[in-house]
Amino acid sequence: MDFESFVNKLEQFGFRNDGINKDFEYRYEKNNKIGDNFYQSTEPLLACVSKLDDIAFSTDGDIYKLKFYFDRVKETPRTGTFIFSLNLQDRGEYLSFSQAKDLKLTFPFQAVLSDGNHPIVTLNNSERCRVNFLEPKKASGLAIIPNQGISQYWQACLLELGISFSDTSPQFWQRCDQTSQPADQAFLFGIARQVSQILRYYNAQAYSNQDNQLLYQAGNATIGGIKFGVAGLSFEFNLSQANSKQISFYQDIKSVLSVLKLPFTQEGNWLKIIIDSRTFTKATTLVSQWYQTITPVSPSQHAGDEMKAFNQNGIAMTHSPLNQILFGPPGTGKTFHTTEAAVKAADPAFYGQLNINPAVGADTEQRQALTKKYKALSEAGRIRFVTFHQSYGYEEFVEGLKAETTEDNQISYKVSDGIFKSIANAASVSELSPSVDRGDSTPLPAQSHVEQHNHVLVIDEINRGNISKIFGELITLIEESKRAGNNEEIALTLPYSGKTFSVPNNLYIIGTMNTADRSLAMMDTALRRRFDFKEMMPKPELFNNRTVKGIDLTRLLETLNKRIEVLYDREHMLGHAFLFPVFNEADEDNAFIKLKDAFKNKIIPLLEEYFYEDWNKIRLVLGDNQKEQSAGRDYTFIQAHSDSFDALFGHNHGLETYEDSKVTYKLKDFDDAVWSQPEAYVAIYSKSE
Structure with missing residues (x-):
């Protein structure tokens, strides 16, 4: 990570850049791998600190340290409260983390304790705590625990x-x-x-x-x-x-x-x-x-x-958070799980009757019942589905102006409700008592009876949209305590229609987030605070060690993910959904064909994207470096080729390198026989005999 990218990362957290010494930038650029290690290790901490207002970073003229403060007077050296610093030392370009002993910050520690591989820095007797980030495994997911409180x-x-x-x-x-x-x-x-x-x-x-x-x-x-x-x-x-x-x-x-x-x-x-x-x-x-x-x-x-x-009919109910986001690597069933989560929120009594085991999940019969109920609730307008993208905005989500052609061929503009306002109004109507008017809702006749129903909005790929642009002022209204009917209820005037609007208590929001696209820590801070997050990671154990032509699907996925986690991170692992078509196919020959298709169309292209076509790392993920030729058979998927510089350029090429040859890698064509050899897949997790 070059220095400009590193500074941009910090600014994306909302930190203010109060000036950086050029000598510090030079020291950083001498080994910019340090920036990767520091950022990956402290990302949860930076996300926590970003929830405070007025965070600034500056070298204050120091050529060795980049310091972080809060409540700092802009461009005034050494003002505010010092939080921590990034130190670039002379000896071996040593990088350390320092923090003041009397730090007066309260972090949500659950968010910091991320992966179990990190050191825990305790603030006891020393005024500074240091962690060497040149050893990424030892500094992954740093956690800071005060010694009191x-x-x-x-x-x-x-x-x-x-x-x-x-x-x-x-x-x-x-x-x-x-x-x-x-x-x-x-x-x-x-x-x-x-x-x-x-x-x-x-x-x-x-x-x-x-x-x-x-x-x-x-x-x-x-x-x-x-x-x-x-x-x-x-x-x-x-x-x-x-x-x-x-x-x-x-x-x-x-x-x-x-x-x-x-x-x-x-x-x-x-x-x-x-x-x-x-x-x-x-x-x-x-x-x-x-x-x-x-x-x-x-x-x-x-x-x-x-x-x-229990509801009024004595049927057991289940609990769903008002706002939740299902997050995890691709292929872990986030969108698939929204069916169950939406039905659970919209009709908790029906969901309770299914008696789904949370440790195992829905069986085939329960899944069919969930799907049927989901379709019925969607047709009734109680479940809506939308996918965020880069062009999606406030006008489509809340309300905006829509052009229409009149009878005399003139253009007129009318306020059009977006999907969120529409479902919020529908939920408001279902929770109103007779003769109560709220926002755009039509007053109900005095003799009418309205049964309260939960409504659910599913937002797929919530992290792919510009959250501030899409939600606007709603980011405040969706918070549980600010919803209609609560003690801290807030109602706002919408900019286009000029009408008062509040979010009802019976509207549930379920989002999905692919961490391979965007880290959880990079999510909009206001959004993170208002949502419960449910992590969905790959579950190789779901395959129950089923074998297809001797290939153990559980061990195969486990091994691939362990290697990806070491070479990249846990947010880019492969989900079990990539191999579920293989697992669900009863015929072994057809299952093997689907396994080859999964590698050809999904796994290999995804690895190319993850590692930017660094074929040596892809080769390590596939275990090609551990595969041995047996009986004249080659089980490697990637072919290595070494070219001598002398052979390529002649003896007087003048290239100043420490090597006299270059090793290049090429993925074998999918028509190659190796892709049809089960032993090649077995060798990914087990060395060939």
Whole structure:
């Protein structure tokens, strides 16, 4: 990444450029690979910092350091609060990260704890913390954890959600603040809010009967807890409540743990997960998955009732966030999953009747029922679908002027509603009581009865559009607390029609985002804050190690993705959808043909795009460098050819290079026999014998 691109990346986060010393730019350009490592490692941190106003970066005349501040007086050196700096040192062009000990920022730590491979920088005794970004594996996804404030953060989450914790021991909160292990700190910060939200939906309370543990209780039953034991911090579940309290997640928790490869122990009905540097990220993921499957309770329910919400007909309801985005690499089923997510939000009672196992997903019969319901809801206007693109704007989404030809061949302009305004008005009508008028809605006759229905807008490829241009003032209105009927309700005057507009509480927004097109951290900050994000990653385990002519589909996809993650990143892995046509084909010969087609038409072109036709890296992804010729057969997909400079240019070519030859690579034609040899695909994940 050259220096100009690096600065542009920082400015895209909304940071102000207050001037950079030319000597610093020169030092950077001497090894601009440093910029790639720094940006990739601190991207989650930069995204968090970008949520603050008035962030600036400047060298302040220093030739070694690029410093970041907030509340800085523009172009006035060393003013404001110093956050961190990027240091380019003389010795070996050493790059480090520094941060002030008394940093007064509060980050949403769940967003920073991204992948489990990163170091956790704790601010204890030293005034600066340094990380060498020249070793990208050691600096991937940097997380910063203050050495104090865990208890205050956790209690603030409980207070915000109205959860009682008056019976908790002060000693427990002291133990939280005294935690010194980085993994413990990261876990406690990472799950505080999600556990609090789970407690709220189970109408539960927090309490402690010992100084070293925090338990959560629904009714008279304890459903889980966090404990500081001899072996360290542990997260525990009371499995006896799986049936008596209808906590459906508990019934499948062992299978979820198996998928996550998260070790656990069981003592009686209590399942225990030890938190350490190897498990804390997976444990945070476990809590996140639990939160996605909870069934909220009504505040009016009694302690002994089942922990679900019910509609007026007594049918169990399920919870969907008002605004959510499904994000992940291509081919992970984001658009496919919008069918289920939309039906769940639009008709939670119908969805609850299907009894879909969240750990496994919908089976064939359930999927058919979902598809049929989705079509019916779409025809009724309760589900709408739109795809964002670079040319899409406010006029198509909210409202705009539309030209029409009159009877006397004159052009007139009328205000035309966009898809969002149309479905918002439809949702408003369905939630209005009789004789109430809102915006463009027609007043209802006094004797009419309107049943409230949820409406859903699905926005595919939400990250491909200009969010500020498309949403405009709606970015404020879609926030849950600002919706119509809530205490902080906001209504705005639309620019074209001049009419008052607000977003109803029964309109759900579901977006999809391909991380290969645009990183999550580069999303509009205002949009990120107002949406819940559900990561959808490749699931090779769905193939159940099925083999096609000896090719193990699970191992094949796992191996390809591991190599892509190392050579590029996890946001560009291959989704399981690329190989699902192969998996679903019963005839083995036809399945192998579809496997070849997948490589020819999807996988190879995508790898070319990812690596900019760097065929050596593509060769490494396909494992060609590990394939050995056997019985005269060549199982490589990419052919290497070495050309001598002397042979090409003669002995006196004058080229100043450290090599005397050049190796070039060429993809073998798809008519080549190697593409029809199953052994060539097996050799991708297993060396040829």
